[in-house]
Amino acid sequence: MSDKPDVAETEKFDKSKLKKIETQEKNPLPSKEMNEQEKQAGEL
Structure with a gap:
């Protein structure tokens, strides 16, 4: 297993x-x- 998270879903994300x-x-x-x-005010 890798330390890095799986970013495959973020690459497919539609910003529109x-x-x-x-x-x-x-x-x-x-x-x-x-x-x-x-x-x-504090000096008064």
């Missing part, structure tokens, strides 16, 4: 059957402005 979706960030990183506001 996949749906196109728009990726959405669930937990986006705060902007630079938000970081500055939080720093200023």
